[in-house]
Amino acid sequence: MTVRVRFAPSPTGYLHVGGARTALFNWLFARRHGGTFILRIEDTDLERSTAESEEGLLRDLRWLGLTWDEGPGIGGPHAPYRQSERTKIYQEWARRLVETGAAYPCFCTEDELEKKRQQAEAEHRSLHYDGTCRRLTAEEAKRRVAAGEPHCIRVRVPVKDYAVDDLVRGRVEWKSETLGDFIILRSNGMPVYNFCVVVDDADMEITHVIRAEEHLTNTHRQLILYEALGKPIPQFAHVSLILGADKTKLSKRHGATSVGQYETDGFLPQAMVNFLALLGWAEGIDKELYSIAELIEKFSLERINPAPAVFDHTKLIWMNGQHIRLLPVDKLAEMIAPAMRDAYPGDARMEDGGFLRKLAATVQPALTVIPDVVNVAKPLLHAGEPADDEAKAALAAPEVPALLAALAGEFKGCDWQRDPINAAIKAAGKKAGVKGKGLFMPLRVKLTGSCHGPDLINVLDLLGRDEVVRRLGV
RNA sequence: GGCCCCAUGGUGUAACCGGCUAACACGCAGCCCUCUCAAGGCUGAGAGCGGGGGUUCGAGUCCCCCUGGGGCUACCA
Numbered sequence: 001m002t003v004r005v006r007f008a009p010s011p012t013g014y015l016h017v018g019g020a021r022t023a024l025f026n027w028l029f030a031r032r033h034g035g036t037f038i039l040r041i042e043d044t045d046l047e048r049s050t051a052e053s054e055e056g057l058l059r060d061l062r063w064l065g066l067t068w069d070e071g072p073g074i075g076g077p078h079a080p081y082r083q084s085e086r087t088k089i090y091q092e093w094a095r096r097l098v099e100t101g102a103a104y105p106c107f108c109t110e111d112e113l114e115k116k117r118q119q120a121e122a123e124h125r126s127l128h129y130d131g132t133c134r135r136l137t138a139e140e141a142k143r144r145v146a147a148g149e150p151h152c153i154r155v156r157v158p159v160k161d162y163a164v165d166d167l168v169r170g171r172v173e174w175k176s177e178t179l180g181d182f183i184i185l186r187s188n189g190m191p192v193y194n195f196c197v198v199v200d201d202a203d204m205e206i207t208h209v210i211r212a213e214e215h216l217t218n219t220h221r222q223l224i225l226y227e228a229l230g231k232p233i234p235q236f237a238h239v240s241l242i243l244g245a246d247k248t249k250l251s252k253r254h255g256a257t258s259v260g261q262y263e264t265d266g267f268l269p270q271a272m273v274n275f276l277a278l279l280g281w282a283e284g285i286d287k288e289l290y291s292i293a294e295l296i297e298k299f300s301l302e303r304i305n306p307a308p309a310v311f312d313h314t315k316l317i318w319m320n321g322q323h324i325r326l327l328p329v330d331k332l333a334e335m336i337a338p339a340m341r342d343a344y345p346g347d348a349r350m351e352d353g354g355f356l357r358k359l360a361a362t363v364q365p366a367l368t369v370i371p372d373v374v375n376v377a378k379p380l381l382h383a384g385e386p387a388d389d390e391a392k393a394a395l396a397a398p399e400v401p402a403l404l405a406a407l408a409g410e411f412k413g414c415d416w417q418r419d420p421i422n423a424a425i426k427a428a429g430k431k432a433g434v435k436g437k438g439l440f441m442p443l444r445v446k447l448t449g450s451c452h453g454p455d456l457i458n459v460l461d462l463l464g465r466d467e468v469v470r471r472l473g474v
Numbered sequence: 475g476g477c478c479c480c481a482u483g484g485u486g487u488a489a490c491c492g493g494c495u496a497a498c499a500c501g502c503a504g505c506c507c508u509c510u511c512a513a514g515g516c517u518g519a520g521a522g523c524g525g526g527g528g529u530u531c532g533a534g535u536c537c538c539c540c541u542g543g544g545g546c547u548a549c550c551a
Contacts, residue, residue, distance in 0.1 A: 010551050045550060110549070126476065127547070152549055169479070178477050179547090186549040193551050217478055217546040240480075240544090247543070275486095278499095282487050286498045305487075308544070312485045315500040325513075365513035376512090440509030452511040 003035025004207045007061075007068075008197070010042045011053035014258040015060040017311060018212065018242045018250060021276040025239060026210045027066045028277070028299040038204060039071030041082040044196055049084070060259040064269050065292065070204075078204040083196050090191035093199050093229065094153050094184055102228035103184060105141050105151040106133040128180025129154065153185035155228055162223045166216070167208075167237035168304040174220040182221060194221045202231035210237045210301065213308075237301045240280055240308040250311050257311075266339070266370030267316070271323035275316045279309045289322055321368040333360035336373040343374040344381065355462070362458040379448035380459055387450045394441040394451060401474075403432035403442055408472045416465045418457055447471050 007023040009015065015023075030037035039061070043049035058072065070076025080086055097103035106129075113129070120127050133141070134156060145151060157180065163173040184195035191199075197218075201209060216238045226233045244254030251257065262272055274290050282305070283298045290298070324332065333356040340359070341350045349355045363376045379387075386392040410424035429439035444456055447468065453459065460468055 008551095012551075042551065048550080106549095113549090121475080124475065166479095172478070174477070183549050188549080190549085192549070197551090212545095213479065214545050215551095218551095220478085220546090238479080243544090245485080249544080278486065280486090284488065284490090286488075288487090288499055307480055309487090310485060312500070315486065318500055321513085366511075435509095437509055444509065450510085454510095454512080456509065 001207060003030055003033040004038065004205050005030050005035060005210055006038040006040050006201070006204065006206055007066075008040040008042050008200075008211075009057055010045065010048070011050060011057055012045065012048040013053055014056045014260050016250070016257045017259060017262075017276065018257075020060070020064060020066075020259045020272075021242065021279055022210065022212055022239060023061060023066050024064070024273060024276050025237075025281070025299075025301075025304070028295055029208065029210060029301060030069075031296045032299050035207075036069045037066075038076070038078075038206070039068035039081065040200060040204070041072060041084075042193070042196065043082060043084045044191060044193060046084065056260060060263070063263055064259065064273055083200065086196070086200070087190065089203070090196055090199055091185065091189060094191065094195070097155065097184070097228055098153060100228075101138070101156065103153050103155045104134060104136070104181075105145050106154045106181075106183070107136075107144060107149055107151045108132055109150075126177075126180070129182070131181060134181055150187045152183050152187040154181040154183050155224060157181050157224055158227075162220055164219055164223060164233075164236050166219075167235055167301045168306050169216070169238055172216065172219070179220060179224075184225070194218055195225060198222045198225040198229065198231075201234060202226065202229055206234050208235045208237060208301070210239065213238045213240050237304065239304060240306055242279060243308050243310045245310060245312075247308075247310060254311070266372070267320050268323045268327075268370075271316070271320040274323065275319050279311065280305045280307075289319070289326075317368050324367045324370070325364060327364070329357055329361050329364065332364055333357045335370055336360055336363070339371050339374055340377065347381075349381075358458070358462045362454045362462055366454060376454070379450050379453055380462060385449060386445050390451050391445045391449060394445045397434075397438060397442065399432050399434050399438065400442045403428060403434055403439065404446060404472050405474045406431040407443060408469050408474045411465060411469055411472075416461075418461060421460050422457060446473070 005026040007019075007026045009019055009023075027037050029035070039058075041054055041057075043054070054072070061068070068074065070078065071081045075081075094103060098105065108129075116130060117127050120130075133151075133154070136144075159176045161173060161176050163171055165171050182194070183192055185191055200206075219236055219238075223233060242250045244250045246254075259272070263269075270292060273292060273295070274288075277290065277295050277299070278288060281299070281303055284303065327335070333353070336359065337350065337356055340356070341347075344350055359373075359377060359380075362380070363373050366376050367373060386395060406428035407425065410428045411421070414420040414424040425439065425443070429435050432439075440456060441451060444453065444459075445451060447456075447459055447463065463471070
């Protein structure tokens with residue numbers, strides 16, 4: 001049996017990290033088993049769904065590299081993949097269920113239901129639908145429908161127990177009578193979420209439903225629906241929620257939660273994927289840095305942790321730094337270019353591939369997110385006065401003027417390569433009678449204005465002889 | 475209220491179908507490297523596995539109860 005999975009977001013906001021992880025797990029599972037990854041848009045809630053959200057969702061998924069095989073923009077054998085375009089399909093299935101008696105029209109009004117609910121609550125009875133219209137004869141129901149009486153459609157919930165063998169949670173059971181006859185078609189003819197999901201998953205021949213834990217109890221209703229529809233039941237895997245630092249469900253309060261925000265903040269998609277994959281999944285060995293290919297190779301649903309996971313932003317930052325360090329220098333040069341051009345408009349060096357490459361090599365160990373490059377590069381790009389007392393002190397030593405003169409002299413005469421430059425620094429130090437900090441600090445401060453920064457040899461190489469000599473100011 | 479899920483250091487996880495001095499990573503502290511900051515390397519502090527009962531020669535690992543978190547309980551998704 002070939003694997004078919006789906007990610008089915010509602011376009012009511014941007015893709016958040018929880019959704020992204022669910023999408024990732026589905027995608028990894030599909031890729032791992034040579035299956036099909038389907039994207040389906042669950043926009044039955046017309047009020048809250050927007051086209052912009054949908055576009056954002058698709059964009060963020062593409063950025064993460066989670067490409068879909070069937071879905072919006074691609075199509076596929078089960079098109080359309082947007083629920084708002086599938087209304088007829090749901091209505092047709094609902095009609096058939098009424099025909100077979102698995103479902104029935106209900107004429108109770110919302111007011112009546114609300115009253116009954118309140119009464120039930122007061123009497124500490126179960127809040128389920130009491131089945132008033134379930135007892136109507138088929139003829140009477142048909143007559144009232146024909147008379148145009150407003151009605152919704154409810155499924156006739158069988159009196160029996162249900163169970164599912166969840167791939168991450170094991171066996172989960174529901175006793176009979178814990179659910180009342182629930183609505184599948186609203187009185188305005190529009191289908192309800194749980195019904196759409198089952199019709200679609202059945203129609204699209206989904207083999208594994210991998211989704212968030214909040215849907216676990218929905219599975220009870222869905223099992224009933226699969227049965228009513230006469231469709232095979234897929235395997236289920238319910239992934240836990242992602243929490244914020246205070247252990248409540250991750251939300252805006254906890255800082256950035258949308259994938260798009262991480263992109264603009266300068267995180268790498270491969271780092272994001274790596275981090276998300278490890279939120280609730282582990283291979284079982286001491287390994288944390290994974291490439292996408294490795295994740296595909298190792299991923300398995302059985303090793304998903306059923307407990308909720310706290311989103312640790314600090315660790316994400318660390319992991320992003322790791323992935324930046326893994327980048328080929330050329331690639332990093334390409335990635336820092338936009339931020340640098342933005343920070344230094346019109347600066348010709350930002351168009352110079354060789355310069356950007358050297359800059360990338362210089363800043364690579366220091367970056368945690370891409371935009372950091374602007375800050376790290378700042379002192380390198382324009383000479384400044386000593387930034388603080390520490391820097392001023394480094395220039396206060398009596399040997400400094402002689403040292404700077406010697407450095408300038410040596411630099412002018414040497415071959416501008418790393419080794420000769422190093423030799424020139426040593427030689428100048430000897431002439432001025434300084435070494436170690438006494439030698440390097442004045443040079444560093446003179447060039448960058450600060451006592452801290454990247455390896456000096458990289459700075460020299462990056463700036464070029466003319467600029468270095470100019471900054472020495474002798 | 476009812477139904478369901480979950481529970482290992484601050485955080486993410488590991489510990490094969492019961493045998494541990496409970497491991498790794500982030501973070502934290504210190505040291506090393508080094509012209510400095512990072513990066514990198516090393517060392518350390520930090521949980522006796524939510525609590526209580528069992529089962530067993532032996533339990534983080536199995537069973538029960540409790541507690542605490544969370545989800546669902548809509549003509550939301």
